[in-house]
Amino acid sequence: MSRLREPYLNTRVSAMSERLIAPDEVSALCGLSLPELAQRFGLERLLEEPHDRRAKSRGVKQALINTLLDELRVLIRPMNAVEAGLVLAWGRKYALFNLKTLLRGKLYELDQAEIRANLYELPEHVRLPQQDLFQAEGVLELLRKLEQGPYSLIAKQGREVFEQKRDPFALEAALDQRYYTEMARRLQQVPESGQAELKQLLGAVLDRVGLLWLLRFRFSYGLSPSETFYQLVPSVGLLHRERLLSLVNLESLEAILAALPEPLKTALAGSQSLIEVQQRLGGQVTQESRRLLTKGHSGVARALAYLILREHGVLILFSLVQGQLLGLPRELVEIAVEAHPPDCPLPFQSAA
Known part of the structure; x- marks a missing residue:
């Protein structure tokens, strides 16, 4: 990226970052009513239209996704x-x-x-x-x-x-x-000069995908090590091809988690279920995205980090709206947006 475009992109990303939902806001948002959520996020028209619950839910999700993709288009210019x-x-x-x-x-x-x-x-x-x-x-x-x-x-x-x-x-x-x-x-x-921060971010994304797929294919779907390895995408981060090849041959969740490199090993230590692993890995990706957004220098890496966090916020907001439309208890909504851990995590089933 040219010297002129880099500062412009960084400035725009910093301005857009004001739209993100901060981690400490999520719990408070869980307590808002549907009209309060609509007013806070500009969804009044969608939620006031005389449609059924399914149509309203679909309309909100469509609007949120379009907002995200419109921002993507602005950032790539x-x-x-x-x-x-x-x-x-x-x-x-x-x-x-x-x-x-x-x-x-x-x-x-x-x-x-x-x-x-x-x-x-x-x-x-x-x-x-x-x-x-x-x-x-x-x-x-x-x-x-x-x-x-x-x-x-x-x-x-x-x-x-x-x-x-x-x-x-x-x-x-x-x-x-x-x-x-x-x-x-x-x-x-x-170009190699612009890869470092992008590699850190995409490495976290691909590490998450690779480990979740490995666990799912091996223990939920019962695929063999070779069948599972064939489905995986080697990461540009920690879970490269050779490491995946060694992990895929292990026979339990506990053995795989114990064999992970740091910082994944510490982050996932004690996980009892695939749901828990998924939540913690998602936290790793958002944490890396926030770090790059705050301290990174690459405009492209910061833009992608922003989009990942913006998407995370979109999913949180949709879950909040969906919870209100369905009349779910606040406790369930908090679990859905990961503001509260599940009370009864599903046991991890290993292949027989």
């Missing part, structure tokens, strides 16, 4: 093509959600109206050619249509896996794997 490509690759997860909805619709022959009701309306910079994809006769034709354009690598990998296995689970796992592999690939295209 001063970036060069390589930097913008990396940040856009992160934001394309929402198009991936839509792709999975379309694929499930084809797989299970769902009504088109039902499929459309579950799609996000996304801005142009991350949008799928949905109308064209709707007209596809089946999964393979849909993926072939998508092989032209920015989603070509994801579509090609998904098609090849589905042609071989005809397994919906394997197809979705391949799409997720390609999504994270693409971010790691784009990081390598960034």
Whole structure:
């Protein structure tokens, strides 16, 4: 990034950071009523419209996601093509959600109206050619249509896996794997002088994904070590290829956690369930994001850290609204937004 664009991006990120939900705000937000939440976050129109609970929930989530993606578009404007490509690759997860909805619709022959009701309306910079994809006769034709354009690598990998296995689970796992592999690939295209802070941030993201997938595939789904390793994405952080290869052969949650490198080992020590591991790993990612946002120098790394934290805040706000719409007790809402640990964590089931 040029000397002129770097200060501009850093200034914009710092200004946007005022919109983030601070960690010490979350508990207080859990006590607000639905009208108070609506007024605080500008959601009055969406929540006052005469729609049913499901439509209101969907409208709020759509509005929050669009706000996040609009901010992404603002932040990539001063970036060069390589930097913008990396940040856009992160934001394309929402198009991936839509792709999975379309694929499930084809797989299970769902009504088109039902499929459309579950799609996000996304801005142009991350949008799928949905109308064209709707007209596809089946999964393979849909993926072939998508092989032209920015989603070509994801579509090609998904098609090849589905042609071989005809397994919906394997197809979705391949799409997720390609999504994270693409971010790691784009990081390598960034000049070495600008990689350090981005590597720290994406390393934390990929460490989280790699460990959660490893535990899920081995112990929840009962896959073999080799099958599990095939599904994983080596991290640019702590859980690189060789470390994943050693971890995947261990036979219990406790053994894997004991074999982790620091600081993951200390952060996850004593975890009793996959839910607890997931919460603590999420905390590691948000902690690293806050550290870079506060102390980092790279405008691109700080922008991506901001977007990760903004997304975290969006999910918190949606959980708060959803809890109010469903009339859930405050205790459950606090668990959902991780303001309070679950009283009865689910036991971790290891494979027999």
